[in-house]
Amino acid sequence: MQQQVASEATADVALAKMTLEEQEKRKKQLWALGLVGFFSFISIGTYIYNEYYIYLSVYLWFGMIYGMCLQYGKFCFSSAFRDLFAIRVPRMLVGIVIATLLFGVVSAPITAAGLSTFHAAPVSSHAVIAGIFFGVGMVIAGGCASSSLYKTGEGNMNALIVILSLSLTQALFADVGGWANNFVPDSWTQSALEKGLPASITVTDGWVDQYLAGYVWNQPAVTYAEILGMTNDSVSGAFMGNLLVGIIIPAGLLLALVYAIYWRKGYLNKLKKAGKDASGIRVELAGYWSMIIANKRTAIAGLILGIACALHMLVMQGLRVKFGFKNAGVLLDRIGWDFGLSVQGTVFDPGYWYVTTQEAQWVGWSLQKMGIENMDNIYFGFVNGIPNPAINPADWMSFALIGGAAIIALFHDEFKFKKPTWETAMWSVIGGFFMGIGARLGLGCNVGAFFVRVANGDASGWLFGLGMAGGAYLGVKFFNWWTERQLAKEMESCGL
Amino acid sequence: MGMKFEKTDDGHYRLDVNGYVCPHPQIYTKKALEKLSSGDILELIFDNPSSGESIEQMVENDGNEFVEQKKESGQFIWQIQKA
Numbered sequence: 001m002q003q004q005v006a007s008e009a010t011a012d013v014a015l016a017k018m019t020l021e022e023q024e025k026r027k028k029q030l031w032a033l034g035l036v037g038f039f040s041f042i043s044i045g046t047y048i049y050n051e052y053y054i055y056l057s058v059y060l061w062f063g064m065i066y067g068m069c070l071q072y073g074k075f076c077f078s079s080a081f082r083d084l085f086a087i088r089v090p091r092m093l094v095g096i097v098i099a100t101l102l103f104g105v106v107s108a109p110i111t112a113a114g115l116s117t118f119h120a121a122p123v124s125s126h127a128v129i130a131g132i133f134f135g136v137g138m139v140i141a142g143g144c145a146s147s148s149l150y151k152t153g154e155g156n157m158n159a160l161i162v163i164l165s166l167s168l169t170q171a172l173f174a175d176v177g178g179w180a181n182n183f184v185p186d187s188w189t190q191s192a193l194e195k196g197l198p199a200s201i202t203v204t205d206g207w208v209d210q211y212l213a214g215y216v217w218n219q220p221a222v223t224y225a226e227i228l229g230m231t232n233d234s235v236s237g238a239f240m241g242n243l244l245v246g247i248i249i250p251a252g253l254l255l256a257l258v259y260a261i262y263w264r265k266g267y268l269n270k271l272k273k274a275g276k277d278a279s280g281i282r283v284e285l286a287g288y289w290s291m292i293i294a295n296k297r298t299a300i301a302g303l304i305l306g307i308a309c310a311l312h313m314l315v316m317q318g319l320r321v322k323f324g325f326k327n328a329g330v331l332l333d334r335i336g337w338d339f340g341l342s343v344q345g346t347v348f349d350p351g352y353w354y355v356t357t358q359e360a361q362w363v364g365w366s367l368q369k370m371g372i373e374n375m376d377n378i379y380f381g382f383v384n385g386i387p388n389p390a391i392n393p394a395d396w397m398s399f400a401l402i403g404g405a406a407i408i409a410l411f412h413d414e415f416k417f418k419k420p421t422w423e424t425a426m427w428s429v430i431g432g433f434f435m436g437i438g439a440r441l442g443l444g445c446n447v448g449a450f451f452v453r454v455a456n457g458d459a460s461g462w463l464f465g466l467g468m469a470g471g472a473y474l475g476v477k478f479f480n481w482w483t484e485r486q487l488a489k490e491m492e493s494c495g496l
Numbered sequence: 497m498g499m500k501f502e503k504t505d506d507g508h509y510r511l512d513v514n515g516y517v518c519p520h521p522q523i524y525t526k527k528a529l530e531k532l533s534s535g536d537i538l539e540l541i542f543d544n545p546s547s548g549e550s551i552e553q554m555v556e557n558d559g560n561e562f563v564e565q566k567k568e569s570g571q572f573i574w575q576i577q578k579a
Contacts, residue, residue, distance in 0.1 A: 074548075074549045083550045087523065151546070295549060413567075414570065418543065419515075483527055484527060
């Protein structure tokens with residue numbers, strides 16, 4: 001009798017616990033719906049106020065799609081290289097290649113029709129060096145620029161520290177002059193002066209200014225189509241030059257290399273263990289395919305991400321034609337927000353997915369409000385401006401990206417407010433710093449300087465990627481040493 | 497709170513990497529499994545969802561097996577048997 005009462009009581013406790021968990025889940029799902037309502041309210045409300053706000057809302061909703069895809073597929077550019085080198089897992093690299101290919105395939109007709117918002121970046125060894133800085137940083141930080149946004153949406157406060165560190169580093173680095181001018185070669189200074197920039201831009205005072213105007217701008221900005229003597233807005237240039245030569249062939253070779261080094265052996269061993277035939281071209285092809293579909297969530301996220309990125313460019317270009325401007329600076333001016341426009345009247349308005357510059361901008365805006373003059377440099381003062389973050393189109397995208405990730409995380413019960421420890425906060429700050437330097441040297445991050453560029457046939461994209469891979473390798477070497485040391489201390493007491 | 501590794505029973509070990517973000521959970525798991533003997537069980541506790549995706553594939557690729565995979569209030573508790 002006593003036993004029966006005890007077991008009934010245990011069952012009641014278990015049931016109550018389950019009901020509590022169910023209630024928690026439901027509460028999270030309500031929060032997710034609330035977020036959808038919040039973003040809808042912003043879009044509808046601002047549109048009713050002024051139709052120009054639809055331009056910002058398009059950034060917002062694509063940002064939300066990016067956040068949803070990133071969280072759903074646990075899509076992290078950092079882990080693409082890091083997990084490959086550290087634990088021999090290629091799932092993320094495969095996901096990124098799928099996303100890049102899809103982005104390229106959908107972009108090609110848009111580019112051929114002359115409707116792309118993309119502009120190639122200068123090509124030289126600076127992209128590799130920038131990639132190395134960025135690669136080291138993303139491994140130390142525990143995530144790249146885009147994944148830090150989606151992880152913030154999961155409630156991960158370490159990721160928020162990464163964003164703060166990355167944003168602050170960029171804003172300060174873009175403006176650093178004085179002592180840093182001693183590290184500028186004379187040829188850069190001379191070349192920068194010859195560019196004839198407006199007087200408000202003190203081009204000889206600022207390391208990044210002289211790096212940009214004295215070196216980077218002198219490098220050719222070309223796509224694979226242009227290298228092969230074709231134009232981007234032609235069918236042959238967009239499909240043969242940029243898509244086939246710039247993406248499909250190198251991506252295919254990269255995956256074949258990853259299969260041969262990281263996947264093939266394990267796959268063939270599994271076949272042998274199961275007593276199946278493990279030789280021949282059919283087996284190799286099946287092995288290659290098994291690597292592609294090994295993680296369906298990542299592959300699906302990559303697929304949607306790739307298509308969304310290309311459609312984003314098309315919609316932005318359509319709105320620019322509709323409203324008759326080429327840069328959102330004009331739009332902000334028309335709706336009465338003229339603070340923080342660059343000397344050319346422009347603001348940062350990429351027309352596609354981008355992460356780091358809008359992060360630097362909100363810090364730049366905050367510093368300006370604190371009385372620190374930072375509109376005398378090229379980055380803020382001549383090109384991107386420092387508009388109020390509340391009205392910055394690209395900031396709407398990043399903000400919604402965090403929101404989109406939060407929505408999916410809440411629906412899947414993966415939202416958890418995670419407080420940083422001193423150790424994890426330290427890695428976040430250091431990693432964010434290195435990524436900030438890399439992003440400014442490379443004129444973008446894993447998204448702007450690698451993903452978008454590769455998918456659009458920009459010759460500098462793979463160079464940045466090569467640097468990122470090298471940097472990730474160095475970062476993994478460091479963490480292997482660090483974790484080995486920490487684990488050895490803990491294992492001593494277990495006799496291992 | 498830092499990483500914790502302890503022996504819970506004969507052939508049973510616990511690795512607690514709660515609070516850590518990538519790449520710590522996956523690297524610690526890999527290194528811990530390398531040190532264990534065939535048949536040993538590692539109980540892994542972590543709360544970083546993206547690490548889980550990588551750890552799952554690593555365990556499968558290395559021929560190790562999951563004995564149990566539980567999720568409680570945003571925390572993952574996985575039992576892995578070394579091959």
